[in-house]
Amino acid sequence: MSQQGIKRRQFLKTSGGVAMGAAAAGSGLIALSGSRTAAAMTLSTLSEHEGQTLLRMTRQLYPHDSLADIYYASLVNELDSEAKNNPDTAALLTQGVTDLDAALGIPWLDLSDGNQLTVLRSMEFTPFFAKVKSKTVVSLYNNPLVWRHFGYEGEAFSKGGYINRGFNDLTWLPDPPADASPPAA
């Protein structure tokens, strides 16, 4: 294992409830394109029902109407890989889905939007919820395709930074005077 891999694993092990811990997963995201929704889920350990439930859950946690399912599906794939490598994670996710389904006696996926949220709120402080949430908040927003979607341009050094690419291109407010904001060299 690479040194960074070890560092990541150590940090994950020790970081408790820290959302940052899930950072480790981010780099594994692949750019998926074209296919829609479930087609992007390739489950090895989780069942189809568990996968679909987690897919919906990740979207309920961080809903962006304009973002295709494919980005959420890749999170479920990551959770599935983790479950494959770690029986504890597999058990946590399986039990979590069971609990979601049991909460109102109706499969969680069949619940109305509002009822789904009510059930999620009731589970907000469980390890299952924390696991799915921290995975989602870190991995979803660490995907360069998602960055582009939200207008974040990412890496800048190879492009010479923003000195000639709009660091001060805002025109809807007056420009500050030169003593406050001198011209670039």
Add this chain to the structure above:
Amino acid sequence: MAVFEHTDDTVVVIVGSGAGGGTLANELCQQGIKVVLLEAGSRLGPDKFHNDEWEAFLQTAWLDMRMTSGSWRVARDFPNLPAWICKTVGGSTVHWAGASLRLQEHEFKAQTTYGAIDGANMLDWPLTLQDLEPYYSKAEDKMGVTRTNDIPGLPGNNNFKVMYAGATRLGYKNVHTGRMAINSRPRDDRGSCLQLGFCFQGCKSGAKWSTLYTEIPKAEATGNLELRTDCHVAQIEHDDSGKVTGVVYFDKDGVEQRQQARLVCVAGNSIETPRLLLNSASSQYPDGLANSSGQVGKNYMRHMTGSIYAVFDKPVHMYRGTTMAGIITDESGHDTSRGFAGGYEMETLSLGLPFITSFLDPGGWGREFTQYIDLYENMAGMWLVGEDLPQESNRITLHDTAKDKFGLPVPNVHFDDHPNDIAMRNHAFKQGSAVYHAAGAIKAIETPPYPSTHNLGTCRMSEKPEDGVCNAFGQTHDIANLFISDGSQFTTSAAENPTLTIVSLAIRQAEYIAEQLSQQAI
């Protein structure tokens, strides 16, 4: 680079290579003094840094286990990450934003100026602004601080334009692109700022001052420095007379080593510095080294902080360009009519999409959260940073059971906000929001403190030995050849970003050490 014998007891050992330790090393080497610089992290460089928030974080941050307690929200949101500081050559000067402000005259006299405050362990610094001014000048020149030494200010980015418009509409008078240790023109063999927007990730252009590629190579060029990387110092040793004799450390292979020394300077940042003194307890010093006052680890300060992020109906692209692109200093004075002692600065800040989603409202989820992320492009941001008061109960202690990979007790960081901190943050949140509303914001979001980047005060300097750990030169009251060389020395926190003051104190300390050595006083 020099190589010194482990048994060479004429060298100065410095623990930590950041703003304090890195500067001190160079200043001593320039005067012909031999230095062994021990750094827990490894050596990177601009070519190795990543324009990627998570990658850079995992590459440079200090991620060794730490514990937290107290009522501060960081203990809940980031229980094992109380501080966002670095473990790499250059220390947190790799990560810092570059803001270089002098402390104000009255801030050196907090006790006299603010008077007694319930629950606060107030004290005046044992030195004045006048004492430090010559060293501030040297530090500003060394670091190439804009708006000093005829160096022009940096050009403001979009985030600054929003701050400027709102601030001036609100009536603030002192708003500009700051005093920054970032080259606005090529200087000191480093180029000018490319407006990369990744100041926190290690500056890939080298425009931002860091000891990594300024002080340390200059010290190496003298032939007087040996830098040993990936070396974690575990203990400082002493002889029967009570003087320190050297350090025990674990090298990059985890092998225990011993380096003898004529004197030892500790600059591990305000969590590791007291941890090392406490972990060095002996039968002669059962409470840890230099701790006859009982103040080692106490009075931990982390600045009153918070952020305002605001969304607008038009694009800002706050992430383009200098992270800390401008400042409002109007609230930095001491004016009790606001309901608190001390003051605060308002400084632009931006986070990329990966970090804004983790820090905007840690733990937040659902549509209330994502509606603002949908407007990321239209977001502007500022950091609020002000004086927090020393409290004895805010402290670094050794954890009872948790140990690191070397078997050393990990530090616990306990922090409770003082009512003064809460009142100041409340005022700052209101004013920061008002700035953005004046610029036309749809919504201003109050973001709680991040893991601490300004860690201060845990080995504070004091006039009297019973009030603190070291004197006005950072020399410990108890042990003449043991020095504190980082922000742990701060008697009170003041409002300003601390790096310039840490560097100035290091220059002053180097002058004092050289004098003492030449007089055989140590």
